[in-house]
Amino acid sequence: MTTTPIERIREALSRADRLAITSHLRPDGDSLCTSLALAAALEQMGKRVDIVNADRTPYPFANFASCAHIRIGQIDPGAYDAVILLECADVSRSGMTGLDGGFKINIDHHYSNDRYADINWVQPEASAVGEMAFALIEELGTPISPEIAGHLYCAIASDTGSFQFSNTTARAFEVCHRLVQCGADPLQVSESLFHNNTPEKVLLLGRVLSTLTLNPAGDVAVISMLRSTLQSLGLNEVDTEDITTLARSIKGVNVVLFFKEMEPGSFRVSIRSRGEAHAAAIAEHYGGGGHAHAAGFTVYGSHEKLLAEVPATVERLMREKAARPRSTPS
Ligand SMILES: [Mn+2]
Numbered sequence: 001m002t003t004t005p006i007e008r009i010r011e012a013l014s015r016a017d018r019l020a021i022t023s024h025l026r027p028d029g030d031s032l033c034t035s036l037a038l039a040a041a042l043e044q045m046g047k048r049v050d051i052v053n054a055d056r057t058p059y060p061f062a063n064f065a066s067c068a069h070i071r072i073g074q075i076d077p078g079a080y081d082a083v084i085l086l087e088c089a090d091v092s093r094s095g096m097t098g099l100d101g102g103f104k105i106n107i108d109h110h111y112s113n114d115r116y117a118d119i120n121w122v123q124p125e126a127s128a129v130g131e132m133a134f135a136l137i138e139e140l141g142t143p144i145s146p147e148i149a150g151h152l153y154c155a156i157a158s159d160t161g162s163f164q165f166s167n168t169t170a171r172a173f174e175v176c177h178r179l180v181q182c183g184a185d186p187l188q189v190s191e192s193l194f195h196n197n198t199p200e201k202v203l204l205l206g207r208v209l210s211t212l213t214l215n216p217a218g219d220v221a222v223i224s225m226l227r228s229t230l231q232s233l234g235l236n237e238v239d240t241e242d243i244t245t246l247a248r249s250i251k252g253v254n255v256v257l258f259f260k261e262m263e264p265g266s267f268r269v270s271i272r273s274r275g276e277a278h279a280a281a282i283a284e285h286y287g288g289g290g291h292a293h294a295a296g297f298t299v300y301g302s303h304e305k306l307l308a309e310v311p312a313t314v315e316r317l318m319r320e321k322a323a324r325p326r327s328t329p330s
Contacts, residue, residue, distance in 0.1 A: 005121035009105055010139050012119060013042065016081035016103075019049045023086040025095045026237065027053050029158025029193065031087045032061050034130040035070070037151035038084065041137045044145070050080075054095025058237045060196045066151070077102025087129050089289055090114040107132055111280045112289030124291070127172035130155025134175045146183025153184035158193055161245060166274070166293045194242070200233040207233075208243050213307075215315055218252045219277075222311050224259040224303065244272050255282070255318065257311055259303065267306060270296045271314075282314055 003011075013019070021038055023031030039049040051070045061067050075083055075096050082103040088094045089112050091104075106117035109126035126132045130152045137144060137152075144152075156176055160168045163176075180186060204225075211224045225240065240258065247256045254277040258270040269286070271279040272294055279295035288297025299306055 005119055006136060006139050008119045009107075009121060009136060012082055012103070012105060013045075013047070013140065017047060018080045019047050019082055019084060020075045020077075020080045021049060021051045021084045021086065022053055022075060022088075022094050022096060024088050024093045025055050027055060027057065027061075028239070029061060030128045030130055030155045032057060032067060032070070033151040033155035033158065034086055034128070034133045036066050037130065037137070037148045037155065038086075038133050039069075040145065040148050040151070041133075041140060041142050044142045045140065050075075052096075056237075058239060059198075059201075060192060060239070063196075064192070066147075075099065075102075085117065090116055107136070110289065111291050111295075112284065125169070125171075127167040127169055127175075128156045128159035130159065131172060131175050134179070144179070144182040149179040149182035149184040150189065153179040153186065154189045154193065157186070157189050161241065162190060162194060164245075167291070200235055201238060204229065204233055204235060204238060205243050205246070208240070209246060212247060214250070214253070215311060217315070218250075219254045219318075220311055220315055221247045221250060221253045221256045222259070222307065223247050223256070224261075224307070226261045226303070227263070240270075244270060248272050248274065255279070255314060257314060259306065259310075261303070262298075265300055265302065267299050267301075267303070268296060269299060269310065270294075277318055282317055285313070285317060286310075 019042055021035045023035055035051045039051050042049045052075045053070055053072055056072050057067045057070055077083060077099050082105055083099060084105045085094050087108050089110060091099050104117035106120045107129060108122045109124060109129050109132060111124045113122045123132055134152050153176055156172055160172055207229050208223055208225045213222050244256050244258050254273055254275050256272045260268045262268050271282050273279040274293060279293050280290045283290050283295035283297045286297035286299060290296055
């Protein structure tokens with residue numbers, strides 16, 4: 001008899017006592033809040049759960065009281081019956097080394113995923129991994145407490161850009177409807193997610209937007225954030241989704257390329273697209289991955305050289321219609 005991945009996860013979790021949950025490097029609102037929700041649900045079931053991330057928790061989540069329980073470091077797979085990896089296309093995306101021998105559960109809603117674990121549950125049509133965790137917690141049969149509901153609502157609100165991105169589906173609303181009934185507070189979540197800026201963050205927004213350039217056709221926008229800009233404002237890691245959203249708000253822009261200097265000569269490029277322009281296909285051209293309208297990749301070289309080359313290549317991919325899915329999501 002074939003069982004679905006979610007049933008196999010329920011069976012594996014029912015046998016497990018000690019669990020670790022991790023997510024990707026530079027964790028975001030979806031991965032962090034889903035980790036908190038899953039940990040709370042599994043603890044309700046009497047499991048011992050640790051959330052362990054390789055990278056520290058970014059602002060504004062670092063200020064959430066619940067995030068204080070997240071341990072930053074490496075997972076010793078010998079200490080756990082299973083490790084749950086959220087939104088990791090492969091193990092390296094988690095920043096964890098030495099997970100090879102341990103039992104792994106891979107839960108992801110990204111288009112590109114290597115299906116590397118003992119159980120792989122990949123659902124590209126899900127708005128957020130938080131939406132998948134809602135279904136899993138229902139499958140586990142443990143109650144959605146107000147705390148769990150709040151975390152899952154925050155995960156979905158965060159990943160849909162407050163219900164504005166293309167992943168805002170009927171199912172996302174259906175799950176959020178249930179979460180609000182279970183005690184999630186939309187006002188409190190939007191205050192803590194979107195109305196919680198420091199003055200330095202708003203200054204950063206101005207400086208990054210001042211780097212904006214457009215191609216002559218006006219459909220590719222490029223913005224950049226250099227380490228020196230962050231340092232001059234006394235900032236380290238910051239959530240920059242709102243800056244990208246502003247660049248993408250320009251009429252006619254189908255692709256935003258956001259160059260973030262990670263270290264000298266190394267740039268993480270976030271792609272946000274709309275319409276026909278396929279962000280994941282562009283990212284895959286450069287060895288990265290992601291969703292149809294949100295993806296990313298890493299490139300190396302001087303800022304000037306990359307700005308001269310990458311947007312031109314992206315434009316060519318769009319014109320050649322190569323910026324289309326390599327395969328259809330299943
Ligand atoms: Mn997500």
